[in-house]
Amino acid sequence: MCAAPPRPLGALDPTTRRITGLIGAVVAGLALWVLLPADGLTPEARRLAALFVGCLVLWVTEALPIGVTALLAIAAQPVFVVAPMNTAGARFMTPVFFFVLAMFLIAAVVQDSGLDRRFAGWLLRRAGTDSRRVIFAFMVGAATLSSIVSDVPACAIWAALGLSLLQRDGLEPGKSNFGRALMLAIPIAAFIGGIATPAGSSVNLLGLQLLKDFGGVEVGFLHWMAIGVPMVILLVPLAWWVLVRVYPPEITNIAPPPTEAPGPLNRAERRTLQLLGTMLVLWIASTWYPRALNATMVALLGSIAMFMPGFKLLSWDRAMKSVSWEALFMIGGITSLGVACRDTGLAEWFVTHSLGGLATWHPLAIIATISAVTVVIHLVIPILPAVTAVLVPPVVVLAQQAGLPPALFALPVVFTASCGFLLPLDAVSLITYGTRYYRMTDMLWPGALISVGWVIAMTGLIYVIGPLVGLR
Template sequence: MSIQKTTSSLKGCIIALAAFFLILFLPVADSLSSEGHRLMALTVACLILWVTEALPIPVTSILAIGGQALVGSATLRQASSNFISPVFFFVLAMFVFAAVVRETKLDSRFAQWLLSKSGTDTRKILLAFMIGTAVVSSVMSDVPACALWMALGLGILQQENLKPGSSNFGKVLMLGITIAAFIGGIATPAGSSINIMGLVMLADLGGGEVPFLKWMAIGIPMVVLLIPISWFVLLKFFPPEISNISENPGEKDPSKEPFSTGQKKVMVIFGTVIILWILSNWYPKALDVTMIALIGSVVFFLPGIGVSTWKEVSKGIGWDILLMIGAVSSIGLASRDTGLATWVVSSIFDGAGGISVLWLIIAISTFTVLIHFVVPIGPVVNAVMIPPIVALAIAIGQPPILLALPVIFTASCAFLLPLDAVALITYSKGYYRMTDMLWPGLVISVFWVIILTALMLVVVPWLGLVP
């Protein structure tokens, strides 16, 4: 480890420790339990460690579980019980799906096919990349979707000899891939671990359940509207310096070759899983979304199917993400049990009962966008926001779904600065600076809030999700 990295980690640990003891020794608020007060100190310390990465993310996640027992905000049995949730297993299953799709090269096949339709016009290529990223991200984690299309994009930029930091086309292409990955991830509950985690937290906190198909009725219109808007905004901020590329990579399209046996098997299994997910809208008890994902992931390894091996698949499983999701879920439920969530609501949203639902949704969505400046990790945003918002809704007599869904959707709206793991994938290539994302990201975020608010007020009641 470099001296600079060691120094940065040490600073993060010192800040987290100082914040922990500062909060711990402050007077306990009259309306907050002592357990909730101690949990707040632990939560703030863990947030600082997660955001600064002063400790490895999995290590902080382990600390979040053991720390609850250490400070007396929950027993170890309670903390560990809250750690294991359906979200953990759903995300594990989706890592398996993503690994199998990559290994059989189905993702590359789709990408090359889409590029073959775009021609050599750089504006159309950008749109093709954004559509492709969004489609892949709608059924896979944002990270592999972004990584796949970035690799294809880098091939084009190197082909045209476009250097990092000096090419507007390189800048807009890398930004477009990142933003489209975030947007595409909200199309279906399976598009991001953030979605499933938020929905499970909402249900666990007594806020109600959102079926797979009804989520799609909100998510797909958002994606369909936001992708062209984002494409237009990015081109206005960073018009490409070249109008055409010399060679369309889609001309070397492997999708023109016959499907392999492995690809056919994966398509049949994945297609069946998606159909069952949709059918779960009518049969929620018999067709649990997580159960379907788990069984589908097992089918890949059955004798006679065997499209991959566990040794290969396990290489692509993000155990650090799984540990963080479990830890965040545990802290979120503990904040409910100790009264911390209710106290946060009464402190921040005091008087919100007199505000119209329209402005409440706008305020909550906007706050969730802005909180990414200090909490750039989607699952953590859910943990910080959902418990108090559900408590707020109950306190003021509003349906929790109406106020909590904007949080879950907007937890993926993380393109003001490249601080999220998805954005860091493209940012690391040097084609855009950190501030290059801010202004177009801000404009797109405004459209995100407007569109989401309209859907919350029009589509959610029509779907019967609120009385």
């Protein structure tokens, strides 16, 4: 979901990197505080901007552990006289925090039950030995799994399968176009699949929470899927087509996979399918009954059921090991800073002085511009929750100034926050980058082409389907 990625910072040793990051955070924060004008911006907003930028530098450089920086974002708010401690803490512990916690537990159960391996085997047996079809099967598998569990475990599962296949065929890292295309395809597909449902990524829920906090708008589970599922259906084949043309496999066929006949579903697999099916039905029903069937409540009850005697799918020790606490803390810290942007007037000021001119444009052009900016900003802020927190508040204000529904401009940001494949800087893509089958710059060209397709698809679907689901 949002595990903290290791950042490639050249040959700096860890101590030097941490000191450099700490100094950079202080310098960046002070510089912004000095440069921001006093006119039209409250002292609290200026201090918050400095704090926000300082935390972003710390997150990107990992000068401090990710979770520690998140706690600093809370503790520093009363120090900077941005918000009292009880307010900053209350913004930290939102429903998104508990939803992400539940999704880590669900991902653990899917892996422990063996459902992920059964699904992978089923897909690969149908792909056969054609190298291009195998790449497509991996992408479909990663995207499908990522739609219901975190992008990180979905990518890790398929990366392990892909690495085993490449090693079995004797394909060397850095010398095989098939290996390059496959290891790029897996994280790209995981990113794409994560937008199919709100449950596919913590970034989705964070964005929807910010949209609710800033714009007073709730987007239903099925309404999200009305845009997310077509996006996945369009983008997975497009991404596959781009990858196999930019990096055409040097082999036509691969060695056939093991032909073990799968046995019947075991007890854990059956219970997991029953539980996931029930949760999906309730999530979809929450579109019409948001008060009775809150998405976070369904996720929490589903994860609690995993411990019940009738299921017994998860132990407490396993649950604790499956949770990325630094990811949870980061979600909390980002949410608290994002809400503070609204309360101090920083978001409104940012729109007025940087995006205000967009309010007079045609909505189609605004949506396309917002989506494109969200893609490019990943190069500066390669942390998906931070991208969402930085951009959602100002675009909600922009929509309000233009007299348009906030969701019309905010959803392109929330969706496109997952379009992070220009460079392998996120935790998801770094999983396969570490296999050394591709270099960092190998992702740029295909990633840019797929990103263009993403912006076009996002703009068209939001503009056409949005009105049908009440987004305009």
